[in-house]
Amino acid sequence: MAEEKKMAGFVCTGCGIGERLDAGQLETTATRDGKMNTCVQHEMLCSKEGVQVIRDTIDNDGATHIMIAACSRRAKVEAFHFPEVAMTRANLREGVIWVRPDTDENKETTQEMADDYIRMACAEAKFSTKPTKSGEQELDKTIMVVGGGITGMTAAMEAAAAGYPVHLVEKGGALGGRIAEYYKVLPTRSPYAAPQESSIAEMAAAIEADDKIAVHLNSTLAQTSGAPGRFSVDVATESGSTSNFTCGAIVQATGFTPYDANKLPEFGYDKSADVVTNHELEALAKAANGGPIKRPSDGKEITSVAFVQNAGQCSDEEGKLAYFSGVTDLVSIKQAMYFKELNGDCDTTVLFNNLRTPGAAGEDFYRAGQEAMVLFSKGIVSEVVPGDSLTVKFKDLILNEDTEMDCDLVVLAVGMEPNSGPDPYYATEGEGAPEPGEEANPNAVPEISVDSILNLDYRQGTDLPQLKYGFNDSHFICFPYETRRTGIYAAGPVRRPMDIQQARDDAAGATMKAIQAAENAGKGMAAHPRAGDLSYPSFRKEGCTQCKRCTVECPFGAINEDEKRYPLFNEARCRRCGTCMGACPVRVISFENYSIDTVGQQIKNVEIPEEWDEKPRILVLACENDAYPALDQAAMNGVEINPWARVIPVRCLGSVSLSWITDSLNNGYDGIVLMGCQRGEDYQCHFVRGSAMANERMSKVGDTLQTLNLEPERVVVHEVAITDIERAPKLINDMAETVEKIGMSPFKF
Amino acid sequence: MSTNSQKYRNSFLKEVEANVEEGEWVKMCMQCGVCAGSCPLGKHWDHPPQEIFMMIRAGKRDEVLTSDSMWMCTSCYNCIARCPRGLPITHIMHGLAVYSKRLGLMPDNQPTAEFGQIFWDNLMKKGRVNELKMGLSMYFKDGFSQGIKNAMANQKLGQNMMKAKRMNAMEIMGGHGVKSPGDLAKIIKKAQEIEDGNIQDFS
Numbered sequence: 001m002a003e004e005k006k007m008a009g010f011v012c013t014g015c016g017i018g019e020r021l022d023a024g025q026l027e028t029t030a031t032r033d034g035k036m037n038t039c040v041q042h043e044m045l046c047s048k049e050g051v052q053v054i055r056d057t058i059d060n061d062g063a064t065h066i067m068i069a070a071c072s073r074r075a076k077v078e079a080f081h082f083p084e085v086a087m088t089r090a091n092l093r094e095g096v097i098w099v100r101p102d103t104d105e106n107k108e109t110t111q112e113m114a115d116d117y118i119r120m121a122c123a124e125a126k127f128s129t130k131p132t133k134s135g136e137q138e139l140d141k142t143i144m145v146v147g148g149g150i151t152g153m154t155a156a157m158e159a160a161a162a163g164y165p166v167h168l169v170e171k172g173g174a175l176g177g178r179i180a181e182y183y184k185v186l187p188t189r190s191p192y193a194a195p196q197e198s199s200i201a202e203m204a205a206a207i208e209a210d211d212k213i214a215v216h217l218n219s220t221l222a223q224t225s226g227a228p229g230r231f232s233v234d235v236a237t238e239s240g241s242t243s244n245f246t247c248g249a250i251v252q253a254t255g256f257t258p259y260d261a262n263k264l265p266e267f268g269y270d271k272s273a274d275v276v277t278n279h280e281l282e283a284l285a286k287a288a289n290g291g292p293i294k295r296p297s298d299g300k301e302i303t304s305v306a307f308v309q310n311a312g313q314c315s316d317e318e319g320k321l322a323y324f325s326g327v328t329d330l331v332s333i334k335q336a337m338y339f340k341e342l343n344g345d346c347d348t349t350v351l352f353n354n355l356r357t358p359g360a361a362g363e364d365f366y367r368a369g370q371e372a373m374v375l376f377s378k379g380i381v382s383e384v385v386p387g388d389s390l391t392v393k394f395k396d397l398i399l400n401e402d403t404e405m406d407c408d409l410v411v412l413a414v415g416m417e418p419n420s421g422p423d424p425y426y427a428t429e430g431e432g433a434p435e436p437g438e439e440a441n442p443n444a445v446p447e448i449s450v451d452s453i454l455n456l457d458y459r460q461g462t463d464l465p466q467l468k469y470g471f472n473d474s475h476f477i478c479f480p481y482e483t484r485r486t487g488i489y490a491a492g493p494v495r496r497p498m499d500i501q502q503a504r505d506d507a508a509g510a511t512m513k514a515i516q517a518a519e520n521a522g523k524g525m526a527a528h529p530r531a532g533d534l535s536y537p538s539f540r541k542e543g544c545t546q547c548k549r550c551t552v553e554c555p556f557g558a559i560n561e562d563e564k565r566y567p568l569f570n571e572a573r574c575r576r577c578g579t580c581m582g583a584c585p586v587r588v589i590s591f592e593n594y595s596i597d598t599v600g601q602q603i604k605n606v607e608i609p610e611e612w613d614e615k616p617r618i619l620v621l622a623c624e625n626d627a628y629p630a631l632d633q634a635a636m637n638g639v640e641i642n643p644w645a646r647v648i649p650v651r652c653l654g655s656v657s658l659s660w661i662t663d664s665l666n667n668g669y670d671g672i673v674l675m676g677c678q679r680g681e682d683y684q685c686h687f688v689r690g691s692a693m694a695n696e697r698m699s700k701v702g703d704t705l706q707t708l709n710l711e712p713e714r715v716v717v718h719e720v721a722i723t724d725i726e727r728a729p730k731l732i733n734d735m736a737e738t739v740e741k742i743g744m745s746p747f748k749f
Numbered sequence: 750m751s752t753n754s755q756k757y758r759n760s761f762l763k764e765v766e767a768n769v770e771e772g773e774w775v776k777m778c779m780q781c782g783v784c785a786g787s788c789p790l791g792k793h794w795d796h797p798p799q800e801i802f803m804m805i806r807a808g809k810r811d812e813v814l815t816s817d818s819m820w821m822c823t824s825c826y827n828c829i830a831r832c833p834r835g836l837p838i839t840h841i842m843h844g845l846a847v848y849s850k851r852l853g854l855m856p857d858n859q860p861t862a863e864f865g866q867i868f869w870d871n872l873m874k875k876g877r878v879n880e881l882k883m884g885l886s887m888y889f890k891d892g893f894s895q896g897i898k899n900a901m902a903n904q905k906l907g908q909n910m911m912k913a914k915r916m917n918a919m920e921i922m923g924g925h926g927v928k929s930p931g932d933l934a935k936i937i938k939k940a941q942e943i944e945d946g947n948i949q950d951f952s
Contacts, residue, residue: 304758347758355779370777373759375806378780391753398780398803405757 008063009039012070020097034122046079065125086128090121094635109643123601128593131535133524140248149177151253151492154507160212183285192364225457227572228487229521248518249487256416256493272386273297292343304407307332309352313415325415325497333369416497421453424461460557481510487517521572535591536571543588550580555689577687578655608668616670620647625686627675627720630728642736654690668748671735675720755808764951770844778802784828814854819845820861875926876933
């Protein structure tokens with residue numbers, strides 16, 4: 001950036017800032033210490049007049065960098081929106097006056113706090129540049145949907161209805177997926193009293209007639225390369241021909257596979273043709289063609305059926321599914337009603353342990369089943385004995401006795417397993433093994449022979465990373481459709497077990513997200529959670545040592561390697577968390593407005609008082625997603641925070657560079673508090689792995705402390721949730737107490 | 750009786766539905782156990798209502814109909830008030846008791862059943878309950894000497910009731926009744942005919 005920097009500061013005196021602080025001194029600090037070319041006060045900077053003052057400074061005086069000292073950077077974001085300049089905010093309201101008591105004896109330390117925040121914001125501004133889009137992207141509105149079942153078909157229709165062209169890729173020879181094999185489906189409308197016809201045929205016809213949707217049958221993905229906004233897809237057909245198209249975003253709706261009942265020898269599935277799975281029963285009912293359902297073994301009309309619920313699911317046993325598939329109890333009720341409809345006076349008995357029929361619709365349907373004389377018994381089946389008449393042995397849990405019953409047919413309510421590709425982080429050895437520092441996913445399904453679905457041309461594996469049981473990893477509370485591959489959204493039972501209605505809702509949601517991702521990519525903007533962010537990482541090539549940590553540790557597989565083994569940042573895949581920046585040992589990675597310097601200089605520009613002043617300094621690096629908002633909220637509630645603390649928001653704890661920690665210790669900070677999101681299995685990190693990465697890196701801080709001969713208590717890492725409004729300030733105040741106990745840092749100059 | 754071919758099938762459930770008052774509700778039980786937990790006399794029951802309903806579904810015809818349990822119900826209506834599925838549990842219990850008596854399957858010397866019979870016989874004589882005779886029948890139901898013992902034990906109570914004019918010693922002479930006991934008998938006979946006609950044979 002050769003163009004000259006022109007820095008302008010603005011100090012707001014509204015909201016009580018003017019009464020509590022010496023605004024004149026703040027101005028002086030900004031111009032003298034902060035090296036602002038100009039600095040002005042305004043009594044209400046977020047008002048129309050105040051904003052106009054800033055606008056005039058930019059438009060008429062040519063300011064390129066502005067520093068606004070007012071409220072938290074999370075407040076008044078619409079008023080203070082100046083994308084044409086580099087902007088920083090000094091948090092005087094939530095950060096200073098609202099967390100300090102308004103008394104004479106505190107006046108001095110409160111002013112010191114405010115002066116420091118001004119210095120920090122000025123330093124940050126000085127080392128920032130305005131984020132601009134790279135121009136690398138073009139808008140590609142095409143959406144690719146992988147999977148032609150109910151979820152994929154719904155996704156394709158939703159995208160087309162929104163005006164986005166679709167490529168629908170289906171492995172099989174026809175659209176419809178599993179539901180095309182079903183006799184009937186669960187009711188979708190009140191009174192939820194009887195199974196209904198599926199709408200698959202009409203949907204298939206609608207897709208056929210829609211010229212926005214290109215259907216690729218008998219096709220798989222040979223390779224998917226690129227990034228959101230510029231995916232390039234090679235499609236291979238069964239016959240061997242290949243074709244290529246581009247798309248902006250992808251919806252993966254690859255559905256599920258029923259659990260293999262052969263793994264359940266106790267239920268006689270492999271010994272008797274009259275023991276069938278719930279999926280096979282659909283075929284039997286369909287084959288009956290409106291007549292009575294017949295036994296597979298001898299064609300006899302069935303007069304009694306037992307449904308074994310939770311067959312091979314909800315179990316701790318090896319090889320069985322540990323989770324419940326959500327819908328299988330309702331499915332058994334539906335199938336019992338087939339027999340009431342088609343087989344006249346047929347007895348149907350559902351043997352359940354926990355009957356789960358969620359929602360008002362589920363409850364109504366359960367009652368409808370009971371009214372139709374479907375018999376429900378709370379019992380755990382231990383064995384099915386094959387024979388002319390099958391004997392089901394079970395324990396009746398209400399009557400507390402071991403008992404048995406005879407029937408013509410046994411239906412096993414087996415669960416759903418996701419059709420996921422291989423987990424990029426599963427392999428432990430050989431090709432695809434994790435690099436040093438990369439963690440193998442301990443929860444990955446031990447299935448080595450799974451074929452890839454997406455065949456992504458990514459440094460970190462061919463498919464979506466998984467969380468557990470083969471289901472893909474996403475931040476399931478805040479961003480359910482997200483995966484750890486930007487621009488690729490999972491929908492339907494590949495994401496979690498679900499019924500048709502849920503899958504259709506899911507498809508609509510994921511499609512909307514895919515459209516958003518394509519649009520954002522076209523504008524060079526990040527997807528969630530930093531949606532709209534134009535900044536992106538770049539690196540100083542001459543400094544890079546090709547250590548590969550950034551390419552390995554990126555939670556989103558955004559970074560590939562080029563032919564010369566240098567990192568290749570794919571801007572559109574990037575979520576802008578900065579985990580790469582925190583990983584880089586030689587500090588060559590930076591964003592325009594977030595870099596080693598923008599934070600490092602803030603740390604350096606805090607005034608460290610002499611040791612005998614007895615004014616310690618505590619550095620708080622708070623994750624902007626949870627910890628920083630919690631501190632803001634605490635300020636609104638008037639919770640006091642120690643006057644020695646200086647809080648710097650970070651994009652993610654994963655972006656924290658160890659150099660910041662060592663520098664601040666060397667500069668004489670007395671304590672450091674790092675606040676990130678919950679990590680581990682039930683992680684809350686908005687960037688999935690950032691918090692865990694930070695924790696791993698910080699475990700090595702002990703060595704640094706030892707070399708400096710400092711106490712280990714001086715650096716702590718905490719998991720903070722957005723709701724920790726009382727706790728977050730307390731953690732900071734605790735550090736102040738610790739410092740009081742162990743004494744001040746000897747590194748003050 | 751309970752061979753595997755009847756167990757956990759609909760046969761007995763259908764019988765209950767056809768022949769037991771409010772029996773069509775049994776299939777709607779969702780086995781939550783609130784009735785069992787709500788019954789103030791529950792611990793004296795061999796099988797709380799929840800279990801009775803499950804036994805019906807399990808096809809345990811003899812065990813249900815010979816059971817003492819449904820005779821233990823005192824009609825406090827706690828279960829009905831609490832049942833989340835709205836089953837008229839009290840009425841079903843009485844319905845089952847009546848059905849078991851009709852089939853002659855009720856347990857011998859069941860006190861509730863004996864009281865019911867004495868009450869009915871007393872009522873049918875004049876169309877109104879003769880409380881004095883009713884009380885005496887209860888005293889002497891287990892033999893003469895036991896009756897004398899019962900009477901002596903409650904002597905004071907009887908005297909006080911007479912003093913307070915709550916009981917009339919002259920009722921022993923025959924007592925009051927409805928205007929036309931013959932017509933009442935006809936009504937009862939007709940009602941029994943209708944009821945008998947509705948009963949389906951499942952034996």
